Amino acid sequence: MSKKAKKYTFRKFINDAHLWLGIGSGIILFLVCLSGTVLTFEEEIKALFVKEFVVADASGSPLSMKELAESLSKEGIVSNVIIPAETNEALKFSVKTSPQERRGTTYFVDPYSGEYQKVQKSNLDGFFLTMFKMHRWLLLETEVGRPIVGVATLIFLFMAISGIILWFPKRIKWKNFKPGFKIKLNANWKRINHDLHNTLGFYASIFLVIMSLTGLFWSFEWYRDAGSKVLGTKVFGNRDGGPKFESALKPGTTEKTFEEILQLTSAEFAFKGETTITIPAKDKEVYTITKNNHSRFSPIITDKLVLDRDGTLLHKELFAEKPLNVQIASLIKPIHMGTIYGTFSKIIYFFACLIATSLPITGTLIWINKLKTKKSKKKQPAFV
Structure with a gap:
């Protein structure tokens, strides 16, 4: 007697779409998420590899801004200055060495002695530039890489949302929810890998959705225009x-x-x-x-x-x-980069990106394990 064919449900469709879109875009998503993870603490990491400019003595009276600007005049035209909240920190002057220079070069200046130092280049500048190009364009030409990353981001958005749907058990009971909140470390490696994908993906999902929704503003002009219409600014x-x-x-x-x-x-x-x-x-x-x-x-x-x-x-x-809509529009970049709440949000984004980087790997392993299981079942003799 032949077995009755199983009904193709909505959940099955979501599962198949989640699987095959993940397999198809896995390498791209891995590279984009990996570079995003690295870029989270770019400035902090680069600062570790340059000599810190220290204000020698903050007990006296600071020099006038005119005097400090004049001391830098031989370097170029002073265009702006950043004054820190703390008095024992250096001022940051932007100096244009030529009229064509847009932003100028940053100089750290001791407000009490007038001594200054040009911002030092880190040995990691080239590495982080490569990570930035990978994150935005996969190291390809902008016209080619940008839409590829954009499409991958759309897929990632779908996978984050579909992952949340698949995380929910078929039967809504508390005992069925409990396994989805934890990783069973004393299980075999296949179960641990499944939990890493399922549980960590769930915890990071809300941040991955936010990153995807905001990241698309850089990928597609139509998305940016649509977002502008929705926000009203x-x-x-x-x-x-x-x-x-x-x-x-x-x-x-x-x-x-x-x-x-x-x-x-x-x-x-x-x-x-x-x-x-x-x-x-x-x-x-x-x-x-x-x-x-x-x-x-x-x-x-x-x-x-x-x-x-x-x-x-x-x-x-x-x-x-x-207005609230204007506030939201102006915060899209810091929301995407995780700088919205300073170090606190950057730490959260770092771990969320790290989890996102692991998802294509753990997901692929789950798929391979299922293929092996199906093959082993087919090899088993059928009993009539």
């Missing part, structure tokens, strides 16, 4: 720095010193945090200031201030007063 639409302001000062008007501009900034933003000030070099240019608040939930969120050279307030932009 342009994603990555503020890359040029927003509206432009020009100085309205008349010739002969007394201009504020840098220290006076800094005092006005402290009055407007009366909180502790890192301050970045763009220094005007031409007559029509103004001071553009951003400052973050160390007491906020996120250390990367900044408020913005634009002051004319005489201290007149031209523009004030508080992150907390922005």
